[in-house]
Amino acid sequence: MKVIKEKHPLVMRWTHWVNFPILTIMIWSGMLIYWANDEYSITLFGHTYVRFFPDWYYQWLHIPQRLAEGMAFHFLFMWFFALNGFFYVLYTIISGEWRQLVPNRHSFKEAWLVMLHDLHIRKTAPPQNKYNAAQRIAYTAIIIMGFGSLITGLAIYKPVQFNWLCWLCGGYHLARIWHFVLTIGYVLFFLVHVVQVILAGWNNFRSVISGFEVVNEQPKPVTESNNEDEKA
Amino acid sequence: MKKPKTELTTEQKIKRRNFISFTVFGAYAAVAYGGWRWLYKSPDETAGVTAGAHNPLRRALNKTELFFKRLAFNENHLVKTYPREMAANKIRHNSDIGSEGKLPPENWKLQVKKANGEILQITLDELMKLPKTEITYDFKCVEGWDQISHWEGVSFRDFIKHYNLDAEAKMGYVGLETPDKQYYVGIDMPSAIHPQTLLAYQMNDELLNGQHGQPLRLIIPVKYGIKNLKRIGTIVFSNTRPRDYWAEQGYDYYSGL
Numbered sequence: 295m296k297v298i299k300e301k302h303p304l305v306m307r308w309t310h311w312v313n314f315p316i317l318t319i320m321i322w323s324g325m326l327i328y329w330a331n332d333e334y335s336i337t338l339f340g341h342t343y344v345r346f347f348p349d350w351y352y353q354w355l356h357i358p359q360r361l362a363e364g365m366a367f368h369f370l371f372m373w374f375f376a377l378n379g380f381f382y383v384l385y386t387i388i389s390g391e392w393r394q395l396v397p398n399r400h401s402f403k404e405a406w407l408v409m410l411h412d413l414h415i416r417k418t419a420p421p422q423n424k425y426n427a428a429q430r431i432a433y434t435a436i437i438i439m440g441f442g443s444l445i446t447g448l449a450i451y452k453p454v455q456f457n458w459l460c461w462l463c464g465g466y467h468l469a470r471i472w473h474f475v476l477t478i479g480y481v482l483f484f485l486v487h488v489v490q491v492i493l494a495g496w497n498n499f500r501s502v503i504s505g506f507e508v509v510n511e512q513p514k515p516v517t518e519s520n521n522e523d524e525k526a
Numbered sequence: 527m528k529k530p531k532t533e534l535t536t537e538q539k540i541k542r543r544n545f546i547s548f549t550v551f552g553a554y555a556a557v558a559y560g561g562w563r564w565l566y567k568s569p570d571e572t573a574g575v576t577a578g579a580h581n582p583l584r585r586a587l588n589k590t591e592l593f594f595k596r597l598a599f600n601e602n603h604l605v606k607t608y609p610r611e612m613a614a615n616k617i618r619h620n621s622d623i624g625s626e627g628k629l630p631p632e633n634w635k636l637q638v639k640k641a642n643g644e645i646l647q648i649t650l651d652e653l654m655k656l657p658k659t660e661i662t663y664d665f666k667c668v669e670g671w672d673q674i675s676h677w678e679g680v681s682f683r684d685f686i687k688h689y690n691l692d693a694e695a696k697m698g699y700v701g702l703e704t705p706d707k708q709y710y711v712g713i714d715m716p717s718a719i720h721p722q723t724l725l726a727y728q729m730n731d732e733l734l735n736g737q738h739g740q741p742l743r744l745i746i747p748v749k750y751g752i753k754n755l756k757r758i759g760t761i762v763f764s765n766t767r768p769r770d771y772w773a774e775q776g777y778d779y780y781s782g783l
Binding site for chain 1: 536537539540543544546547548551554558562578579580582583584586587590594598599600603604605606664666667668669670671672747748772775776777778782783
């Protein structure tokens with residue numbers, strides 16, 4: 295029998311979908327800014343593996359010579375990024391949703407099992423609530439990362455007036471590096487996130503838009519033993 | 527599974543909620559996309575003291591800077607200074623619009639336009655007799671690079687005091703231009719009279735050279751490099767924003783750090 299199972303509250307769906315275009319614009323305008331002093335690369339023992347970014351990449355996305363424009367967009371959309379993030383965090387705290395989201399003491403061990411399961415190494419996944427252990431860690435980490443982007447961003451933006459933030463980030467250079475690394479982190483998160491969403495299927499994806507999942511529930515016998523958990 | 531007429535079946539509920547959600551989602555996506563196109567294609571501001579930015583973005587820049595200026599700017603927030611030996615020997619050179627080549631110091635006088643219309647003509651020798659202030663700090667370029675460098679000169683505060691420019695210092699802005707008027711900046715007064723703002727004539731232990739704005743340049747650590755005008759020709763005071771080279775090219779007018 296098909297049953298509607300509520301999953302994502304309205305506020306969480308909205309903040310999720312509001313964040314998506316804003317973060318995209320922040321990353322894009324951030325690249326317009328970064329281009330003006332694109333000094334980062336991954337270099338080990340004298341060999342450069344990745345250069346951020348190669349010329350073809352800049353040309354492809356029309357990045358060069360747009361520093362002023364990038365700053366103008368970045369310093370407008372930073373407000374929306376921050377406000378949306380604060381609103382989301384506030385909501386999870388007030389509604390109690392944070393209990394589903396914040397990792398607990400089992401999460402780190404379980405996340406490992408979840409990963410083994412996802413990679414088809416292990417047959418069973420640990421029992422979960424709304425989110426599995428790996429999701430708890432990922433979705434909490436991404437919020438901390440967002441907060442980190444705000445702090446490091448402010449440290450680069452006003453290094454004199456917020457010199458204590460700059461100090462907290464380990465100085466101007468390190469603040470800029472953190473700000474960049476966090477952005478790379480978002481991109482990696484996005485890639486894994488999209489793959490997982492595709493693998494999880496339509497029912498799961500739809501729940502982030504319409505809020506519910508459809509589950510097939512077997513009509514249960516009237517006399518029911520209460521050690522269902524072991525079968526999960 | 528007969529139900530009373532008013533109650534929907536689960537199947538109907540699913541359909542109905544999906545329909546509403548996806549319609550709203552589609553509408554949201556359309557509005558977001560439309561809003562973005564509107565902003566992206568919005569016309570540039572009318573060229574004036576500032577130019578070259580999309581109109582709504584310029585308004586946002588001005589508002590944002592005002593917000594941070596009021597929230598955070600404090601003349602007691604000093605720029606971090608470093609030991610003298612940490613300063614770079616070779617100071618990075620980016621641009622010398624309005625200050626190319628060498629200008630014989632005997633052909634140069636700093637012109638300061640006072641509120642009463644009087645114009646002060648000040649030679650480098652006179653400036654060098656005033657109390658000297660040194661600073662070793664991390665110079666920051668709007669492009670994103672920075673460099674610890676050492677500068678010496680007259681603090682703008684001492685300059686104001688010595689030449690009795692107190693009435694002028696009560697005005698809103700200082701405007702500085704190169705002798706050939708090719709490069710020009712406008713500085714809000716609180717930043718100009720910040721204790722670390724210098725009229726510099728020396729870097730490391732040498733007089734400024736042609737690439738770094740000889741004979742006299744502005745060193746204003748609370749601003750990005752674009753505001754640190756090289757080769758000052760004239761200084762004016764005003765209550766409206768003086769013209770500014772990079773603000774005319776889409777950059778923020780304030781450009782404060």
